[in-house]
């Protein structure tokens with residue numbers, strides 16, 4: 001493509017414009033195949049080229065060129081997103097931000113200032129050296145980038161203590177480049193960061209991040225097994241809700257999910273329901289006593305030495321649980337749910353009664369923005385047909401279980417679209433032609449927007 005040659009010229013080094021078909025295909029894909037529905041829909045989608053800027057100025061030059069030539073641009077961090085978020089639907093350019101990976105500072109008051117391509121694991125390790133740690137992170141921490149987490153993620157390990165990414169001013173500020181004839185660099189802080197957060201790169205390119213950290217805690221890992229799911233759930237809920245326990249992770253697995261964790265099978269006695277915790281090391285002995293009194297058997301405990309700890313229990317939690325299940329049986333997929341804290345037991349009972357082992361409980365607690373502990377879940381679903389999957393989603397919603405649908409490829413239906421439309425309003429302002437990750441924000445209709453401008 002002629003424009004590829006032009007793009008290569010825009011970069012200081014033409015090797016950062018990649019056109020080899022196998023490379024372009026690889027960098028056009030994410031973990032969309034987690035969904036059997038999206039797997040079919042997205043497998044043939046890919047970019048025409050991948051460009052790898054090294055600074056904000058290069059991002060601006062690339063966007064200026066693409067705007068002038070009507071070339072779609074899809075930003076990419078590490079491509080660990082699940083919903084085809086980073087897969088270009090209309091070809092064009094993948095803007096791979098992985099080379100923008102400088103940590104500028106970790107301030108005295110615990111704010112990391114960094115570029116979007118910094119891997120979360122690198123930031124966590126560096127932060128811990130300075131006495132801080134990430135407030136929350138996905139189980140893909142080692143690979144995933146900070147920019148991709150802000151663009152497509154929501155929370156994870158740490159959310160039980162510090163809430164999700166959107167809460168408690170965790171994202172302090174962003175530098176964002178717009179897709180206009182003359183791309184602008186905006187500094188957004190306070191509420192304005194929500195214009196861009198979880199917008200899948202559809203309304204601006206994040207080029208710098210100010211991310212609030214938490215004070216470092218000395219953690220221990222602990223696995224506790226129970227004879228019944230209800231006993232396991234009761235204990236996990238009690239610990240999640242009790243402020244006296246300092247915890248970073250409370251994950252409950254219905255049997256046979258733990259049997260799919262092949263490297264740590266020894267932690268999972270046959271037929272038992274398992275909970276994985278990250279708990280303050282200084283509380284570990286008391287915590288083990290508490291678990292035993294509740295009827296649980298501690299099958300493992302040990303000091304957390306950072307991300308190189310083995311076994312690393314977080315490798316089996318959040319959406320890694322689904323990965324282990326798919327490795328065991330390709331027919332597994334998942335949903336993302338939030339149960340009602342006051343009705344969770346009744347809702348779980350109704351789901352079990354209706355779907356039996358087609359729906360296996362994997363619960364993840366997190367604190368919401370109002371301080372309420374939410375029994376969240378990433379249940380495993382044994383997939384048969386799309387109609388059956390939709391029936392499950394509809395049933396969940398009918399009994400008051402919130403579902404963020406991971407089998408759709410647009411911001412609105414994915415469950416974290418802002419009802420106040422701030423992401424759409426920002427798109428109108430920052431990407432008037434609709435060239436950023438086109439097709440992913442359905443409420444933005446290019447022809448309608450164009451007509452309104454004329």
Ligand SMILES: Cc1cc2nc3c(=O)[nH]c(=O)nc-3n(C[C@H](O)[C@H](O)[C@H](O)COP(=O)(O)OP(=O)(O)OC[C@H]3O[C@@H](n4cnc5c(N)ncnc54)[C@H](O)[C@@H]3O)c2cc1C
Pocket residue numbers: 030031074075076077078079080081082085086097116137138139140143144145146147148149150151152153154155156157199200201202204205206207318319320323437
């Ligand atoms: C095994 C597994 C476990 C997971 N666990 C979790 C979890 O616990 N919690 C969670 O929230 N998610 C989870 N995810 C989803 C995903 O890993 C996270 O969202 C992760 O943070 C994505 O980071 P990334 O760098 O790979 O982003 P990418 O996949 O590269 O991008 C994600 C989205 O952000 C956009 N984007 C990327 N960079 C920028 C930028 N600089 N500016 C604007 N937009 C940008 C992309 O266009 C895309 O739409 C999991 C996924 C897998 C496969």
